[in-house]
Amino acid sequence: MALARCARCLRFDRFSPVVRVSSARYASGDVSLPGPYPETPEERAAAAKKYGMRVEDYEPYADDGWGWGDYPKLKKQHADDRDPHGDWDFPEDRRNWGEVMHIEQDLFVRQRPNAYKQNRKIPLWKQSMILGGILTTLATLGILGNKYKYFVPVGPKQYPFNNLYVEKGGDPDAVPDTPKNYTFPTSSYI
Amino acid sequence: MSATKTLSHAQRVLRLYKRSVRHMESWIPERPAFRYEATVLRARFDEHKNENDMKKAAQILQAGEEEFWEKQHPQPYIFIDSFGGTRYERNIPAPEWVLNKWHPIEKARYPYYFARREKRIAEEQARWDQLVEEERQLIEQGKLPPKEALPS
Amino acid sequence: MVISPSLIISSLNLGILTILLGSIFFFSKSYFSKGNVNFPLIKTTSACLSVNNDKEETIEYNSGPFAMAILKVLAFLSVLSLLVTCNNSIQSINITLSLWLSNTPLNISLNFIYDQYFLVFLSVALIVTWSIMEFSFYYMTEDPNSSAFFRLLTIFLLNMLILTCSNSLFLIFLGWEGGGFLSFLLISWWTTRNDASSSALEAVITNRIGNIGLITFMALSALNFNSSNLTNILSSNENLTPLLPFLLFGLILAAAGKSAQFGLHPWLPALLEGPTPVSALLHSSTMVVAGVFLLVRTSELFSSPLITHSLVLILGGTTALFAASTAIAQHDIKKIIAYSTTSQLGLMVTAIGIGQPALAFFHICTHAFFKAMLFLCSGSVIHSLSDEQDLRKMGGLSKLLPVTSSCLILGSLALMAPLLAGFYSKDLILEATSASVLNLLGIVLSIVATMLTAVYSFRIIFFCFSLSPSCSSPFSHSEENFNLNNALLRLATGTIASGWFFSNLLFAPPSFNVTSLAKGTPLIVPIIGVAALFMSLISSTSNSIGSNAHSATTSQWFFVDAVHLSIITMSLALSFFSSRTLDRGWQENIGPQGIAPTSTALSKISQAGQIGLIKRYILSSMASVLVILALSLLILS
Numbered sequence: 001m002a003l004a005r006c007a008r009c010l011r012f013d014r015f016s017p018v019v020r021v022s023s024a025r026y027a028s029g030d031v032s033l034p035g036p037y038p039e040t041p042e043e044r045a046a047a048a049k050k051y052g053m054r055v056e057d058y059e060p061y062a063d064d065g066w067g068w069g070d071y072p073k074l075k076k077q078h079a080d081d082r083d084p085h086g087d088w089d090f091p092e093d094r095r096n097w098g099e100v101m102h103i104e105q106d107l108f109v110r111q112r113p114n115a116y117k118q119n120r121k122i123p124l125w126k127q128s129m130i131l132g133g134i135l136t137t138l139a140t141l142g143i144l145g146n147k148y149k150y151f152v153p154v155g156p157k158q159y160p161f162n163n164l165y166v167e168k169g170g171d172p173d174a175v176p177d178t179p180k181n182y183t184f185p186t187s188s189y190i
Numbered sequence: 191m192s193a194t195k196t197l198s199h200a201q202r203v204l205r206l207y208k209r210s211v212r213h214m215e216s217w218i219p220e221r222p223a224f225r226y227e228a229t230v231l232r233a234r235f236d237e238h239k240n241e242n243d244m245k246k247a248a249q250i251l252q253a254g255e256e257e258f259w260e261k262q263h264p265q266p267y268i269f270i271d272s273f274g275g276t277r278y279e280r281n282i283p284a285p286e287w288v289l290n291k292w293h294p295i296e297k298a299r300y301p302y303y304f305a306r307r308e309k310r311i312a313e314e315q316a317r318w319d320q321l322v323e324e325e326r327q328l329i330e331q332g333k334l335p336p337k338e339a340l341p342s
Numbered sequence: 343m344v345i346s347p348s349l350i351i352s353s354l355n356l357g358i359l360t361i362l363l364g365s366i367f368f369f370s371k372s373y374f375s376k377g378n379v380n381f382p383l384i385k386t387t388s389a390c391l392s393v394n395n396d397k398e399e400t401i402e403y404n405s406g407p408f409a410m411a412i413l414k415v416l417a418f419l420s421v422l423s424l425l426v427t428c429n430n431s432i433q434s435i436n437i438t439l440s441l442w443l444s445n446t447p448l449n450i451s452l453n454f455i456y457d458q459y460f461l462v463f464l465s466v467a468l469i470v471t472w473s474i475m476e477f478s479f480y481y482m483t484e485d486p487n488s489s490a491f492f493r494l495l496t497i498f499l500l501n502m503l504i505l506t507c508s509n510s511l512f513l514i515f516l517g518w519e520g521g522g523f524l525s526f527l528l529i530s531w532w533t534t535r536n537d538a539s540s541s542a543l544e545a546v547i548t549n550r551i552g553n554i555g556l557i558t559f560m561a562l563s564a565l566n567f568n569s570s571n572l573t574n575i576l577s578s579n580e581n582l583t584p585l586l587p588f589l590l591f592g593l594i595l596a597a598a599g600k601s602a603q604f605g606l607h608p609w610l611p612a613l614l615e616g617p618t619p620v621s622a623l624l625h626s627s628t629m630v631v632a633g634v635f636l637l638v639r640t641s642e643l644f645s646s647p648l649i650t651h652s653l654v655l656i657l658g659g660t661t662a663l664f665a666a667s668t669a670i671a672q673h674d675i676k677k678i679i680a681y682s683t684t685s686q687l688g689l690m691v692t693a694i695g696i697g698q699p700a701l702a703f704f705h706i707c708t709h710a711f712f713k714a715m716l717f718l719c720s721g722s723v724i725h726s727l728s729d730e731q732d733l734r735k736m737g738g739l740s741k742l743l744p745v746t747s748s749c750l751i752l753g754s755l756a757l758m759a760p761l762l763a764g765f766y767s768k769d770l771i772l773e774a775t776s777a778s779v780l781n782l783l784g785i786v787l788s789i790v791a792t793m794l795t796a797v798y799s800f801r802i803i804f805f806c807f808s809l810s811p812s813c814s815s816p817f818s819h820s821e822e823n824f825n826l827n828n829a830l831l832r833l834a835t836g837t838i839a840s841g842w843f844f845s846n847l848l849f850a851p852p853s854f855n856v857t858s859l860a861k862g863t864p865l866i867v868p869i870i871g872v873a874a875l876f877m878s879l880i881s882s883t884s885n886s887i888g889s890n891a892h893s894a895t896t897s898q899w900f901f902v903d904a905v906h907l908s909i910i911t912m913s914l915a916l917s918f919f920s921s922r923t924l925d926r927g928w929q930e931n932i933g934p935q936g937i938a939p940t941s942t943a944l945s946k947i948s949q950a951g952q953i954g955l956i957k958r959y960i961l962s963s964m965a966s967v968l969v970i971l972a973l974s975l976l977i978l979s
Contacts, residue, residue, distance in 0.1 A: 219733070219734040219805065264896040267673070270729055270731070276729060280535050282534040
């Protein structure tokens with residue numbers, strides 16, 4: 001709460017020269033983050049203190065050459081999942097002053113889509129199954145529909161008077177032979 | 191400050207009740223039907239209001255929360271000005287100190303306003319300095335406890 | 343000099359474009375006001391400091407009437423040019439203004455094509471935009487920066503017109519990009535709103551994917567046909583090249599991105615973060631139909647390969663079904679109308695798929711009127727309820743908003759009832775689909791989507807007008823506003839008349855040989871849909887399958903979350919992989935990091951020879967001469 005009070009003071013005191021306030025959590029300025037990977041329990045304790053965490057909660061990333069040093073592993077929590085009515089120092093970011101951020105913090109700011117939503121009514125695997133099921137069904141039906149056609153068979157329309165040859169603008173002097181569109185079945189009894 | 195909060199049993203019951211009624215309102219758009227169902231829901235809550243056995247009460251609350259989870263609305267109604275609503279954060283007025291950052295050319299377009307503003311700022315600063323000076327003198331005279339220093 | 347109709351048309355259209363371009367520079371207040379105009383910022387802050395600046399003369403200036411006047415004139419001009427075209431049965435006019443970039447082999451020029459498609463589109467777009475401008479003058483009066491809003495709308499319209507009338511692919515790309523950028527600005531209009539800015543980003547990024555398709559098409563057509571001119575590309579005889587599938591793929595990707603087909607659709611509901619006039623303008627007649635319009639323009643390329651036809655057909659059908667099924671479960675009135683737009687876009691793409699681009703275009707034109715009107719109606723309802731958008735908080739509005747409610751009912755019926763605009767085109771598309779031999783699934787999907795159309799339309803009517811009023815706030819505005827009523831009634835006239843007008847006077851709709859069952863389908867299917875709606879309203883979804891299905895439709899088939907998560911996970915995994923294997927792997931060994939130690943080692947070896955002994959130098963030069971001789975002998979023999 002002290003921090004919030006400080007921040008409010010600063011906000012109120014608009015015209016006085018800006019007061020430099022440091023965090024109660026870790027000394028700022030001269031410490032460069034992250035420090036080297038902690039090897040001994042004492043170093044771990046010091047690092048945990050630096051990040052304002054309990055030693056039991058503190059768990060650095062594995063030292064596999066990424067250069068993340070002693071930076072702690074934090075929970076993946078999107079800003080949308082934080083309390084919107086909470087008493088944050090920066091309510092628009094839902095963040096407190098001097099708070100330790102996740103190493104991939106740019107994935108969890110409010111401007112990014114929230115893909116890490118906790119507590120879904122329908123779990124993500126089930127959602128993917130439903131989506132995949134619908135799409136697979138549609139694809140199968142599409143392949144089947146390409147294979148088995150359905151249509152009303154139609155032919156070109158037939159007209160009397162030699163398919164309206166003269167009416168359609170044909171030359172009346174050179175009438176071609178009448179096309180035979182149909183034949184009558186011949187009876188075998190005659 | 192911190193996002194983690196511990197709720198008491200009574201607070202959890204109240205929140206469960208409020209959320210249940212809100213989600214029920216989202217499920218049933220028709221007002222009279224909703225009122226009837228809400229009364230029934232209230233009766234279900236009132237049934238256990240004299241429960242003194244804490245263990246049993248906790249079980250009932252647990253069951254109630256699970257039932258709410260099952261029956262929650264996928265798209266509950268959100269008030270327009272609250273988080274997630276359609277008017278949330280719309281047209282927040284720009285903070286007043288933005289005018290301090292204006293370019294002199296921009297300021298020159300509103301001479302009367304900015305002349306008066308400069309005067310007001312000077313007055314406010316003078317008043318502030320006066321207050322600080324008074325407080326300092328009071329501390330020196332021992333009438334006020336000394337201020338704790340801000341962490342460097 | 344003889345005044346020919348084509349001269350009249352081309353000068354009218356060029357004039358419209360020029361006036362629109364010029365008017366953008368005159369929206370600023372300084373051209374009209376003589377006194378000192380107060381900025382809104384000053385207004386609010388002076389209230390804070392209680393500074394009474396009574397000495398300054400304050401004039402409220404709004405560029406809305408100017409924009410309305412400009413668009414009104416242009417709309418009349420465009421109708422005039424359309425009438426001239428109808429009278430003289432002009433197919434298309436192709437004019438080249440000047441060479442744009444001369445030093446390229448492609449001869450990029452300012453090349454416009456004024457065919458029937460463009461002329462009809464121009465009139466429709468201008469009339470609709472005029473109404474929307476008028477409406478936004480009513481809707482945006484309380485916005486602190488509404489003057490700039492009209493300018494953005496006008497620039498957007500200009501980009502859209504450039505896209506539709508240009509013949510050069512580069513100009514098309516200009517309009518295409520400009521539309522995307524302006525949509526970004528318009529969606530993030532309420533800049534302080536976080537959701538608005540992220541939605542705008544989403545829209546602009548999805549549009550980039552579509553742009554990749556358009557750039558592919560441009561590059562391949564330049565490679566294939568050696569031209570950037572659409573007419574040349576379409577009339578070229580080298581159609582059957584091996585690159586053609588890629589060309590068509592680029593086109594389909596571009597259209598799917600711009601017209602929000604399934605897979606690239608999430609930006610379309612995100613558009614709703616903008617003010618309602620923006621949704622109306624972008625959803626109804628402009629932005630989203632750009633993709634379909636591009637497909638209509640290039641439909642001759644789709645002549646030969648049948649597999650592409652089936653692909654487009656299935657894509658359109660899937661979009662139509664998806665959007666319609668999502669729309670029936672939404673509770674935001676604008677979202678329902680937006681998904682309805684997506685569904686209609688799917689239907690247009692279906693029409694392209696079965697090889698009837700004229701029908702798709704017909705549907706674009708009729709759809710513009712009634713969809714714009716629906717959006718304006720929803721805007722009127724939202725404004726009256728002081729920005730309440732949820733259907734559940736509406737109800738009993740028919741007595742309070744008579745004009746709006748009758749227009750809303752008219753717009754909903756436009757897709758279902760005969761003799762209204764949407765029915766003409768939708769009926770034809772459904773008939774053509776059932777007469778086609780391409781794919782049975784396309785027919786089924788479009789018929790199911792049509793059925794769902796009726797469901798969500800009636801749902802809006804049911805929630806808005808039949809229940810008892812349940813709004814939380816008292817009415818702050820009445821609908822007795824000149825601008826609102828004018829805009830609504832103009833579009834209502836368009837909704838009633840445009841279908842008949844276009845089908846009888848402009849297009850000659852083809853006739854299809856279909857059975858009487860298929861003929862009756864567009865009429866029967868909505869009735870089934872409405873019956874299904876009332877069945878579902880009285881029965882509740884209490885079982886688990888029902889609730890799962892309900893969740894699936896409300897959350898858009900769970901598409902967004904799954905895709906977001908998979909994109910994030912995949913890109914993170916890929917970048918980790920490349921960082922591990924390239925930046926810290928191969929580049930360390932043989933890249934810039936590896937060259938330094940290697941060259942150091944090599945120079946150390948050669949250094950060992952440089953010890954100042956003449957005999958050794960002679961020996962080494964002799965050895966090299968011998969090696970060269972031996973090699974040359976080997977090669978020569």
